[in-house]
Structure formats: C-alpha cells, structure tokens
Amino acid sequence: MKRFPNKRVVITGAGSGLGRALSIEFAGMGWRIGIADINDAGAKETLKLVEQAGGKGETFHADVTAPNVVKAMADHFFSMWGGVDILVNNAGIAIGGAVGDVPLTQWNTIFDVNFWGMLYGCHEFIPRMKAQGGGHIMNVASAAGLLCLTNMGPYSVTKAAVIALSETLRVEVAPDNIGITAACPMFFNTGLLDDMKSTDPWIVEVARTAFQVGHPADLIAKKLIKAVAKNKLYAVPMFFGKALWWNKRLTPNLYYNLTAWLNRHGWMKPLYLKLARWGVLSK
Numbered sequence: 001m002k003r004f005p006n007k008r009v010v011i012t013g014a015g016s017g018l019g020r021a022l023s024i025e026f027a028g029m030g031w032r033i034g035i036a037d038i039n040d041a042g043a044k045e046t047l048k049l050v051e052q053a054g055g056k057g058e059t060f061h062a063d064v065t066a067p068n069v070v071k072a073m074a075d076h077f078f079s080m081w082g083g084v085d086i087l088v089n090n091a092g093i094a095i096g097g098a099v100g101d102v103p104l105t106q107w108n109t110i111f112d113v114n115f116w117g118m119l120y121g122c123h124e125f126i127p128r129m130k131a132q133g134g135g136h137i138m139n140v141a142s143a144a145g146l147l148c149l150t151n152m153g154p155y156s157v158t159k160a161a162v163i164a165l166s167e168t169l170r171v172e173v174a175p176d177n178i179g180i181t182a183a184c185p186m187f188f189n190t191g192l193l194d195d196m197k198s199t200d201p202w203i204v205e206v207a208r209t210a211f212q213v214g215h216p217a218d219l220i221a222k223k224l225i226k227a228v229a230k231n232k233l234y235a236v237p238m239f240f241g242k243a244l245w246w247n248k249r250l251t252p253n254l255y256y257n258l259t260a261w262l263n264r265h266g267w268m269k270p271l272y273l274k275l276a277r278w279g280v281l282s283k
C-alpha cells in the first residue's frame with residue numbers, strides 16, 4: 001500500500017459484513033475511513049470499531065441507488081480530505097430465484113444497488129481521481145458473477161455486470177494511474193442473507209449452509225486488501241472459487257452441460273446442498 005501515503009479510503013455498505021471488516025482492517029493499517037451506508041446505526045457501530053482498532057473515520061449516510069447522493073459523497077470526501085485514494089464499491093443485496101418467477105421489480109431493485117450503485121461510484125470518483133493523479137477502485141462483485149449459479153440469476157447477473165465494468169475500466173483508466181480490482185469471493189458469513197428475497201427456497205438454503213461453514217469476513221477483507229496492494233484485477237480469495245473458475249474457463253461447455261444434465265435428472269439441488277455442507281462453495 002506504499003502507493004497511497006495519504007491513506008484515505010471510502011467504503012460503501014460499511015455498516016455491516018465485509019464493508020465493516022474492510023474498515024477495521026484499513027483502520028489497523030492507519031487509514032482514514034469514509035464509512036458510507038444507508039444503515040446509520042450499522043455505520044456508527046463500524047465507526048466505533050474503527051476507533052477501537054486505532055483508526056480514524058467518519059460516517060456518511062448514503063443510499064448508493066441515488067446518483068445525486070453518490071455525487072454528494074464524492075464531493076464531501078474529496079473536499080474534506082483533499083482527495084480519496086481508494087473507493088470500495090461494496091454495498092450490495094441478494095435476490096435469488098428462477099428467471100420468469102422473480103418479479104421484474106426485484107430485478108430492477110437488485111440492479112439499482114448492485115450494478116447502478118457501483119457505476120455511480122465509478123462515474124463520480126474516476127474524474128476526481130484522474131484530477132488528483134491516480135487512485136484505486138475495488139468493485140465488490142462475487143464468484144457468483146464468474147460462475148453464474150442456477151436459480152440465483154438476479155444476483156449473478158448483476159455481479160457479472162460489475163466484473164465486465166471492472167474489466168473495461170482496468171484498461172480505460174490505466175493511463176490515469178487508477179487501479180481496478182474486481183473482488184469475487186464465494187459465500188462467507190455476513191448479514192447478506194438477513195434480507196435476501198428468493199422465489200426458490202433451495203438457493204437460500206444453499207447460501208445459509210455455505211455461510212455456516214465459510215471463512216469469517218475479516219479473513220476475506222485481509223485477502224482483498226492484499227489484492228489491492230498488488231493491483232490485481234481479479235481478487236478470487238477462496239481456493240474452490242479459483243478451481244471452479246479455472247474449470248469453467250478451460251471447459252465451459254462441460255461446466256454448464258454437466259450441471260444442466262444433473263438438473264434435468266433432479267440431482268443438482270441435493271448435490272449443491274452437499275457441496276455447501278462440505279465447504280466447496282465457501283472455502
């Protein structure tokens with residue numbers, strides 16, 4: 001992290017889960033944290049933990065689905081701090097279910113937070129980072145965006161869009177000294193499932209099972225910060241996530257046709273539950 005001597009980071013969705021774990025991790029490294037969330041109580045609790053970890057921070061009430069709010073957030077931190085070194089576009093929600101069952105309004109809702117929220121962040125922070133001479137943006141996608149889990153279309157598709165956005169930016173803003181990382185963790189235990197909506201209870205059960213045996217958020221936060229420090233485009237912090245991603249890239253037809261065959265025979269759903277129990281979806 002020597003690239004950033006001023007140590008200023010803004011993290012959306014920092015009032016819980018991964019955003020909170022990243023805040024505490026950055027705080028321990030002496031960074032100043034902009035703790036942005038729609039949930040004020042969660043953001044305040046994160047601020048307390050940041051201060052306990054020896055860091056400094058400030059909460060900012062932000063609904064990332066509102067472009068004017070994201071603009072106000074960028075204005076605020078760039079003017080108060082004289083610049084921002086890292087933006088972590090982390091705020092996200094989960095919606096599952098099959099295409100055709102999930103109401104279109106829910107597709108809009110998840111795109112508003114998971115895709116548009118991150119695009120607004122990039123849209124506002126990139127010109128300001130260009131003007132200050134550089135920076136880094138970590139977009140928190142998911143392994144779901146690489147692997148496209150069955151009956152989890154709304155979530156996977158938004159995360160795939162975030163990966164595509166990150167890949168586009170990686171090249172586009174390279175001349176401006178701005179690094180881009182797409183974070184792609186598998187399941188780990190956070191508050192993400194508390195408000196999860198799904199027309200298919202099976203995928204919720206898979207996620208809950210994987211959460212129970214998964215890594216703690218602080219370990220994922222440490223790995224993601226290391227990836228930013230190394231200016232990696234893809235941060236895939238779990239072993240099986242990497243293995244499945246390789247498998248998909250090497251044999252894409254086999255990857256999807258085998259799963260489709262298992263699904264046709266009614267074997268996919270029980271198998272995925274077993275994989276979740278064994279930690280394959282979270283380790």
Ligand SMILES: NC(=O)c1ccc[n+]([C@@H]2O[C@H](COP(=O)([O-])OP(=O)(O)OC[C@H]3O[C@@H](n4cnc5c(N)ncnc54)[C@H](O)[C@@H]3O)[C@@H](O)[C@H]2O)c1
Pocket residue numbers: 012013014015016017018019036037038039042062063064065090091092093113117140141142143184185186187188189190191192193
């Ligand atoms: N937990 C996992 O298994 C997992 C796996 C891969 C990726 N992710 C991603 O990690 C990110 C963080 O999620 P988490 O798992 O820590 O869940 P979480 O629910 O614990 O935290 C998400 C935070 O985002 C905030 N948020 C939601 N909508 C918002 C909005 N419109 N504006 C501002 N803040 C908003 C919530 O208040 C919450 O504090 C998400 O993008 C999620 O998709 C999570």
